[in-house]
Amino acid sequence: MPPRLNLFTARAVPVLRQSANSSAASRRSFATILNTNRPCAASTGHGLKSGLSASVRTQRRCNSSGSDGQDRPKGPTEDPLPHVSEEAAEVSKIMDKKCDGTPASPELEQGTPISEILQRDKEALKHMPKVMQDQMKRPSGSRSFSTSARRLQPELQGKEFDDASASVVANMISQVNQQATELHPGLKFEVPENLPKTENFRKRYETIVEQFTKLLMQDGKLSKAQNTMAFILDHLRTAPPPNINPRRRLLPGPPAPQLPLNPVLYLTLIVDSVAPLLKLRQQKGIVGGGVSVQVPSPLALRQRRRTAIKWIIDASDKRKDSLFGQRVANELVAVAEGRSGVWEKREQVHKLGVAGRSNLGLVARRR
């Protein structure tokens, strides 16, 4: 999150004064108060002023005091609801108001601020204490240090900036804030589009690459299996493109000469092309006599791939290359070219599956 620095959000009039000054507020109902506050927040927060109803706008206008400019720019971090104590004051004013109009509790009792008296009474201005006179003479922003950031904000809030650079910075910040609020509520930068699944560092490899790697793993040595997998992918990348056997085509994809440039896709096509659709379950006790019959059952995608990868790795054991990765890579290319025995295995399973279809009826009958 960027720091919530907002140069325009400071209120010109302190919160407590706002409610105390407006005499009309005391006579309004409790429900109106809540109503006035909420749309204010909504309008300032999201820049949806035009969408507000006219009545709400008029209410807000009579609520706000004269010094509080109506189109005062407010940042998104403006307090949406008044402070709890302010609300309590309003409530108490309504609920247990005395006949003479004095507030019920002493801490809510408030007189006119000195600054206002001084504004209308020129005589008092002359006789005010020396401390205050000094304060008036001295420009208030000249202190070398500040103990209160809050107090300085009213000075910065005005439109006329003495310092040009400060105004530039303020403009830039307000611009960024407005852009951010206009484009994506709550986001500073653009939403990334089309984020690949593999960008998550826990899933940085493709699903099939990961599955293949895990099945290559021997004795729990994942790192070694990853090395082997890298070797296999590199081999697929550099080996000459496969001569596709017309009788055993791979699944539809890019033409064969383009396959090596995308080894992961190449691997996916190979594995998916020889993946069986079903497996044969040996089920006992359907026909009685303790003999088992073969019942075909469908496989999910991951299971299909697993079977195919297992077959490929098993078939590669018969090769004579000294490197494990080399054996598997050669077997993969053999599958792509339709030379491998894995294809026959798949056909065999499918044939048995077709033959065993009749047994599905038995299973259903038993249930």
Added chain:
Amino acid sequence: MVSSFCWSCLTRLPTAPRAILPPTLTAQRVAAFHSSTPLLAGAKKKGDLPVAKYRQAKSAKMKKKKPVERTRPPAVGERRALRKRIVLSNPNALEVEDMQDLSAENMVDARLRGSILGLPVPMLDQLRAVQAFKPKQGWSIFRRPGTVVRRETLELGRLIDGISAEEGENKGKVVRKIITGVKGSGKSVHMLQAMSMAFTKEWVVITVPEAQDLVIANTAYAPLSDENPNVYVQNDATAALLSRIVTANQKVLSKLTVSQPHPALKTAVKPGMTLEALAKPGIQDPAVAWSVFQALWTELTATAPAAGFEKGFKPRPPMLVTLDNLAHWMKETKYNNIDCKPIHAHDLVFVQHFLSLLKPSTEAGKPSLPNGGLILYATSGSNSPTVYGFEVALQQLAARQAGIKPSSPEFPQPDPYLNADKRVLAVFNDSASTKSPASKDRSLELQTIGGLTRDEAQGFMEYFARSGLLRENITDTWVGEKWSLAGGGVIGELEKLGRRLRVIA
């Protein structure tokens, strides 16, 4: 209890309907009443349990496993060849059209910074001969080998250009550098670039591709002579070095002729003999390899012909000497001396020779490379022994370069309790502090190679994309992300990221 069925009745029991049974099962089930009989029959066929003979002893021991039929192990040297095989081309990768070849003109061209320069095809044999390529540098996935032009490369190009220039302030200068950097930062490829530039400028290139090979006691060794039995010569390794020099620099060496008398060589050295012919006997007979190498070295460092050899003397070209994995030469070797104590690497005459090149002058007071040249010795980030003395020596070198005087308290000193090797420290102290007889020569420098800049990284990643290996939009943001992931543009890591292909699906 007597069954109410008779045998004949049992046989006439209705069988299961044939239609619902698989064909293989029906034959078995015709008269089956108990299931145990057919099951046992089936089981017996499978198991082949040996029937115990009468009164035969049975042991509780497990049966020995049958020896698994294994294929013959690969032939001798096959695995090694597979491990060391260097593939420089991938015919499946796309050709990058406007890739330029390295040439004398473009090696100083600053506009090419961040682009990839291909290595000229005729030079590949020379580079292979000096073993400039290493197996795991990823040459095998591109159409043809090429290297990134980075800042250090351009500096190197200017340096080599200046040294071999006809005129100029750098002409005939000698620059000595120790190259360090993190793993995968491109130290070895930097040296490869130096070699390729030196070949284009027709220098003599002498390389030691792996310093470790000389100290792990894999080649023969023997005392140099009876006079100094504590210095050892490695004849086979020297013969291999000579063969590298001759095959790689044949074009240069066959033009140069002998200019000095060589009394140490038994074969008659005639005037007018080429240097190639001088070196050949050393390759064939390792026993004389070291003296042949010394003769060749005196010829290459000669500035003027000796009396009687004036005819056809040509000035000798500058030399490039490179060495990879220097740290292995800073400790004791696996060789043993006659008392079965390990021999220090600095007692091997081969090592001594190459380390003495770091000093500006030989013991006789002559400049070690009078014809100019470049000496690049690199450390390794992956296979590197921890040698405390060497670490301190490198720190001292860096401090000297930063202008800290050896007398000042900030100058790094070895911890007296850690037993830094004095011989190691002395080598670098001497090389860095002694004044060179030729004023142009710079003393030993330390060059640290870091990551690529973002622009260079972008050029590198574009090379992947244009070779068809990477399917991404190479934008600034994307490159910036990868640059950060690669530890600030470490090129080895960038290469890993580049070849890890994503399929957006």
Added chain:
Amino acid sequence: MVFILGVNFPERNLVKKSLESFFGIGNLTSTRLLARFHIHPTCKVGDLANKQVLDITAALSDMKIENDLRRQYLDNIKRLKETGTYRGRRHALGLPVRGQRTRSQVGLHPYLNISNYDTRGCWSTSLVDVVVGYYTKQEFY
């Protein structure tokens, strides 16, 4: 094939391994021998120069190895027996000599402390054979 001390070694064998095939030469002795003649540890028998082969043979013939060493072993045991020591008696009985327990696992001792020279009139050719004899349960006594 190269003859070292009368034994023929194939050229592809390591020199170090070949030396260690002699009774009485182990890792340490072979390392020292190699260092003495400046032979690197990965040297093959075929790579040895003639002079080195002769040197090694000469050095080996000066050492007490093979049958000389075995004879010394047996002489030592014989001496223990003849002087009537406890150790000698244990050797003769084929029981552990150095105070090990005999309640369990004394099986290997009859084979290891070569005490059967007198009774059998011959001895096994090397310690390895003795141990192999134990594991293969060959008739030994």
